[in-house]
Structure formats: structure tokens, C-alpha cells
Amino acid sequence: MTRLSLPTLVLRYAGFALLAMAANLGTQRAVLAFGDPEQLLLPAIALGTLIGLAVKYTLDKRWIFHDRGTTPLPRQFALYSLMGLATTALFWGTETAFWLLWHSDAARELGAALGLTVGYVVKYRLDRRFVFAVAMTGEDSNETPREGQEQAA
Template identity: 60%
Template sequence: MSFSRLVLRYTAFAVLATLVNLATQRGILAFGTGPALFAAALIAGTGTGLVTKYWLDKHWIFFDRDRGLAAHSRQFTLYTVMGLATTAIFWGLETAFWLAWQSDAMREAGGVLGLAIGYVVKYNLDRRFVFTGARHVPAHAG
């Protein structure tokens, strides 16, 4: 796969996972407002986005063929660990935008910005540490 096709596919999957994340958050925040619901929305949205992105990355970005519970458990654990730092970027920007503007639109803008930055970092971590036996497109390919 060419580098440009990889970028297009990875971007499309990041957008899809972002939409899953934000839709989950909206579903929870439809029940009301407040710090507890906000935290629940962040956690649930992150979880649904994570599972969606893992499956898409494994099969359509890294073409990883590892199968079975042991392989999936190891990879999903590493994938999740690699996502902790990128989640901090996402949560930090989303929370900062919410605190600064107190608006759902700006909260989501912060979330989208945080996720975009996080996904660039995440791809490089996953390529290096999670999907080590998978086929890769070199970072410098054109």
C-alpha cells in the first residue's frame, strides 16, 4: 500500500472512531450534565472508539494476521497502553476547551483536535511496539 493510501485509510478510520467516540459521549450526555456524567461520557466514548480503532488498524492498516485469544489479548493490551499517552492528549484538550468555553461545540472541537494529534502519535507507537510482525508502509514512503 502506498504511503498516501495509508494516510487516507488511517485518517478515515480515525474519523470513524472519532464519530463513534463522540456519538457515545452524546448518548451519555443526553441524560444530563455535571462532572460525573462528563467523566462517564469521556470514559465510555474512549472505550468504544478504542475497540473500533483497534479492529480497523489490526486488519486494514497493519494487516496483522495474529489470531487467537492470546494474540489478541497481548496486542489489545499493548494497543491500550500505547493509547494512554494519546488519551491524555485527547482528554486534556477536550477538557481545556470545555473549561474555556463551556460549550458542547467547543468541547467537541477540543476532542477532535486532541484525537487528531493523538492518532498521529499512536500510529507511530503501534507500528513500533504493537504490530511488530505485521506488514508496514515505511514512514518515509511516498
Template identity: 55%
Template sequence: MKLRTLVFRYAVFAVIATLANLGAQRAVLAVRDDGWALMLAIAVGTGVGLVVKYLLDKRWIFLDGSTGARAHGERFSRYTLTGVFTTAIFWGMETVFWMIWQTDLMRELGAVIGLAIGYVVKFQLDKRFVFRPTGPAAAMQTGGAEQVR
């Protein structure tokens, strides 16, 4: 896959996952208005965005054709672990923007900025630790992001 195609796809998928994340947050905030609403909204949004981004990255970024519960479980577990650090960036940025301006618009702007930074870092982590070829595929360096020119 050419670098230009990879960057375009990754950017589009980051936007899709971001919109899914923020949509889920809005849904939670529409039905909850208590002291825990924001934290619950951020957690639900993060979960939705994580699953959406994993499915898109697996198939269209890293061209991972593995199937089965075991393969998905292992990869999704590693994908989630690499997301711990990047999620802290996102949550931190969103929370700081909320604490400073206390408006939904600025909270969402903080979320978008945090997610954008996080996605750049996450791609590098995923390429190295989640979707790396293993076994015979590693020797041949076939598939996925390893073909980027």
C-alpha cells in the same frame, strides 16, 4: 501498501473512531446530567473509539492476520497501553476547551483536535510497539506497515 493508501485509510479510520467516540459521549450526556456526566461520557467515548480504531487498524492499516484470544489479548493490551499517553492529549484538550468556553460545540472541537494530535502520535507508537512483526516474520519484514513505500 503505498504511503498514500496508508495515510488515506488511517485518516478515514480516525474520523470513524472519532465519530464513534463523540456519538457515545452524546449518548451518555443525553441520559446523565450530573456532576460526573462529562467524565463518564469521555471515558465511555474513549472506550468505544479505542475498540473501533483497534479493529480497523489491525486489519486494514497493519494487515495483521493474527487470530485467537491470546493474540488479540496481547495486541489489544499493547494497543491500549500506547493509547494512555495519546488519551491524555485528547482528554486534556477536550477538558481545557470545556473549561474555557463551556459549550458542547467547543468541547467537541477540543476533542477533535486532541484526537487528531493523538492519532498521529499513536500510529508511530503502534508501528513500533504493537504490530511489529515477530519471530520468522520479523526476519522477512512481511505484512503490515513495514511494506509502506
């Protein structure tokens, strides 16, 4: 399988992160439209996170790590989700801090976007090492080299 160049990988991963962020924040807006943001903030964040996670997993599995399904989906998705716990805490903490500081939807969404951006960088490294490592070590492995490996010319 042809390896992606680093710029192509970064653009693809960032694009998928943006799609997942849009799904996440769109879901939050939809939930928050049903009533008082003070009461619905936690459910909105939780449901938005779940939707964003499902979108990102689906795109990463196929287009970043080129995993063709050798690991049973529930187990792999659980591991993928587990790798996201720390990054989700970072995202939620940043989003909540911005809300508490400025009490505005724009600030909350800015905090969410910042937290998600940093979280996705960390998450890629965790997923590459722990979730999709099997797919990356096979003949038809990931298009990106693992740390310490050189990229084919």
C-alpha cells in the same frame, strides 16, 4: 503483499480515525443525553474513549497493519491500549480544557477532535514500532515500510 502508497495509507488511516472519532463522540453524546453534563462528562469521555479505541484497534489491525492474529488478542489489545495512554491523556486534556474555557458542547467536541487528531498521528508511530512490529517483519508484513526501509516500486 502489495504495499500501500503513502497517500493511500494516510487517507485510510485518517478515515479510520474519523470513524473512531464519530463512535467516540457519538457515545459521549448518548451518555450526556441522560442528564447533567457537569456530572456525566467524565463517564461520557471514558466510555467514548473505550468505544473509539475498540473501533480503531479493529480497523488498524486488519486494514493498516494487516495483522492476521499471530499475537493473542487480549495481549495485543492491552499493548495497543497502553500505547494509547499518552495520546488519550492528550485527547482528554484538550477536550477538558476546551470545555472549561468555553462551557459548550461545540467547544468540547472541537477540543476532542483536535486532541484525537494529534494523538492518532503519535499513536500510529507507536503502534507500528511496538504493537504490530511482528506482523510488519514477516513475509506478509504491513503494507507500509518501517522507518529506514525503502518502499518497493
